[in-house]
Amino acid sequence: MMEDIIKKLRAARKTKGFTQGALGAKMGLPQSHISQIEAGKIDIRLSSFLEMARLLDLEPMLVPRSLTPAVRSMLSGDKEKTSQPAWQPDNDTEELS
Amino acid sequence: MMEDIIKKLRAARKTKGFTQGALGAKMGLPQSHISQIEAGKIDIRLSSFLEMARLLDLEPMLVPRSLTPAVRSMLSGDKEKTSQPAWQPDNDTEELS
DNA sequence: AAATAAAATATGTTATAGCATATAGAAAGT
DNA sequence: ACTTTCTATATGCTATAACATATTTTATTT
Structure with a gap:
C-alpha cells in the first residue's frame, strides 16, 4: 500500500x-x-x-477526520450526498449575480 | 519559521x-x-x-492553492469574506430542516 | 513546599534520506 | 529505424532521523 x-x-x-x-x-x-x-x-x-x-501549487493541510468527506467533495467537485450536509454558506452578504 | x-x-x-x-x-x-x-x-x-x-484524527490532504481559502474557512468556521465566493453548495437534494 | 507527572535536553548507535554521478530502459518525436 | 527526451535503476558517500536510555527542567497536584 x-x-x-x-x-x-x-x-x-x-x-x-x-x-x-x-x-x-x-x-x-x-x-x-x-x-x-x-x-x-x-x-x-x-x-x-x-x-x-x-x-506544485498544492498546500498540505491537516483536516479533522470528521470533516474529510466534506473537504474531499469540494476537491473533487462531486455532487455529494453526505448524510449531514457538508457545509452551509453564510447568507449575510450580497452575493454576486 | x-x-x-x-x-x-x-x-x-x-x-x-x-x-x-x-x-x-x-x-x-x-x-x-x-x-x-x-x-x-x-x-x-x-x-x-x-x-x-x-x-490524532487528522487527515493530511493536498489542497490546490486556489481552493485553500475555501477549505480554511470550512476548518475554522469563519464567516469568510473571499472576493470570489469560496464555494457554493448544490441545491439538488432535500435539505434537513 | 514537597511530591508527582510532563516535557525538554543530552549522548551514543544504527538505519536511511539526501546527494552526486552514471547508465539502462521506455516513450515520444523526427 | 534513429534520435531525443523522459524515467528507472545502481553505486557510493555524507548528513541526519530513528531509536534507546538517562537526566534535567518545568508544570501540576496534593
Whole structure:
C-alpha cells in the first residue's frame, strides 16, 4: 500500500507538465531522486514533502477526520450526498449575480 | 519559521488530552522523540508525520492553492469574506430542516 | 513546599534520506 | 529505424532521523 498522497504529487506534476528533471531542478535535486520519491522507494522528510507539494501549487493541510468527506467533495467537485450536509454558506452578504 | 503544520500536531495532541509519552507509546517512540518533533528540532519522515497525524484524527490532504481559502474557512468556521465566493453548495437534494 | 507527572535536553548507535554521478530502459518525436 | 527526451535503476558517500536510555527542567497536584 504505497502512500496515496505521493501519487497525488506525481499526478500534480504531470498535470502541470513538469518532467521529473524540471521539478528536481526547482528543488535542487537530481531527477533520479524524484523518481525514487514518486515510486515510493524512499520515505522522504517532511520538509521535502512540503517543498515539493508547494512547487506544485498544492498546500498540505491537516483536516479533522470528521470533516474529510466534506473537504474531499469540494476537491473533487462531486455532487455529494453526505448524510449531514457538508457545509452551509453564510447568507449575510450580497452575493454576486 | 518553524513549520506551521507541526504546531497543529502539538495542538491536536493537547486537545485530545494526550501526553507526549502517551502519543509516543501509540507510535512506538520514546517521549523524548515526540518532544524533538514538536519542538521542530528534527525533520521527520513522511511516514512518521502521516502516522502521527492519523493517531490524532487528522487527515493530511493536498489542497490546490486556489481552493485553500475555501477549505480554511470550512476548518475554522469563519464567516469568510473571499472576493470570489469560496464555494457554493448544490441545491439538488432535500435539505434537513 | 514537597511530591508527582510532563516535557525538554543530552549522548551514543544504527538505519536511511539526501546527494552526486552514471547508465539502462521506455516513450515520444523526427 | 534513429534520435531525443523522459524515467528507472545502481553505486557510493555524507548528513541526519530513528531509536534507546538517562537526566534535567518545568508544570501540576496534593
